[in-house]
Amino acid sequence: MGFSEFHGNEETVSRLRNLLAQGRLPHSVILSGPQGSGKYTLATMIAQALNCETRPLTDGLPDFCGQCGSCARIGEAADLDTRVAESLEARDAMKESEKKETRLFVQTHPDVLVIAPDPPQMMIKVDQVRRVVGSIYFRPLEARERVFIFTDGAFMKEAANSLLKALEEPPECATIFILAKNAGELLPTIRSRCMVFSLHSLSTETMERYLLDHCRQWKESERALVSRLSHGAVGRARSFDLPAYCAARHDALILLKTAFLAEFHTELFKVTETYRAGSEGREKMELLLRCLYSLLEDLLFLNAGAGQLLRNTDIRKELEKLAEEVDFDWLSAAALAIGEVERGMRRNLLRSLSLDGLEAALENHEKVLSP
Ligand SMILES: [Zn+2]
Structure with missing residues (x-):
């Protein structure tokens, strides 16, 4: 010590x-x-x-x-x-x-x-x-x-x-x-x-070196991901719950994709079903929203030709494909819709209900975009 x-x-x-x-x-x-x-x-x-x-x-x-x-x-x-x-x-x-x-x-x-x-x-x-x-x-x-x-x-x-x-x-x-x-x-x-x-945050490279020394159980791609997601904070990186993040990100990706592809609807229904009230549900929901923001940000980076800033580097290919389908307007509408869900949570609405609302908002926007 x-x-x-x-x-x-x-x-x-x-x-x-x-x-x-x-x-x-x-x-x-x-x-x-x-x-x-x-x-x-x-x-x-x-x-x-x-x-x-x-x-x-x-x-x-x-x-x-x-x-x-x-x-x-x-x-x-x-x-x-x-x-x-x-x-x-x-x-x-x-x-x-x-x-x-x-x-x-x-x-x-x-x-x-x-x-x-x-x-x-x-x-x-x-x-x-x-x-x-x-x-x-x-x-x-x-x-x-x-x-x-x-x-x-x-x-x-x-x-x-x-x-x-x-x-x-x-x-x-x-x-x-x-x-x-x-x-x-x-x-x-x-x-x-x-x-x-x-004080300033650690660079991604310094963080990756640190994780190599202290979290040997993680694969290289996982260390790269955690370094980028923990914003230069050693404490946050060391205690990063990678499985929980990946599970939430999986759900977040489904939510985003559902806005484009109808067959994802059954999947989405399964996702929203698992987000119920209670403190555990709330935590899960907050992580899901964080993942949604982080994915939107990555899509924004890709759209702006700044792929080097990508955080979710381990799913780069998937994000690149998705980025081709969305434009800036859609991304900002999505960010606004997520903000609505956050406010809804603060008002303590039933969580699954506000997720369905988010989905509806994303889809409506899509309809406006493609007549
Ligand atoms: Zn002492």
Whole structure:
């Protein structure tokens, strides 16, 4: 364990570790970078390095052991999606009156608090910031340094304003991280009080090399596919559920083809039948929609003569054939129709029903195109 487990962005990581070594790590830090570039992973690693009980050095720079009580407890927060889901479930189980008072936090160590956007607005709310401000000026309970990680830079206005003073004059033993896809989207009042460090995604080639070392069970064509689908994010690539993706993509292809070829109708019916309500159905449906988007994007690349950008490289031939049958108008209509299904899902319509609706929308458009 340690910073060697973090892949890519070596320069930024070493800059941060150098600042740690000199005891000059800023107390208000923005980590900016696209989804999957490792912002959250890096923030939790720094929290571990700040608080590791054994404080190892590698290459002469501060590292963390990953094993001591402090590292282990902070490490439990690493799987952010699961921790957030648990926290939301716990809140859902509360009484209505308590729900309103309860904000979303992830805390696996008494001195490390993770603040995630609170649904339904998916923004950081003022009550969340109040909890940060309310504890930041106290000495850490166990650790050397209190760490606060805002996993998103979308603050409600009052929340942002409440945070400004803490960002400007943070106490000696606290560090605030704000993670943002794009530092430029943060309020200038927040940005100007923090030091910004940028992360970028790994290139497809770097990712393929990484997978060759770490996921040997995958075939070359599978590694190529996962590298392209995980948008440069190592974590996402390693945990990529290839069988589920391929199954969903199979269904997505049938849906797209059905719009052209009548004999696919029976097939389609079979597909929509399997997408029923319930949380499992919802997950399946979301994956199906992601696959549909990714196929449409690939068809768009092929139509635009940019086949080198193709992601679903393992089914290139099939996609090339399909691309000959569709034009830009059809593709944009299809994208709009899928957007409709997504909105429908949010309104909690019966899932199979909205899939049938999508199919109807695609076919109608086809009729308009070919009189
Ligand atoms: Zn440790």
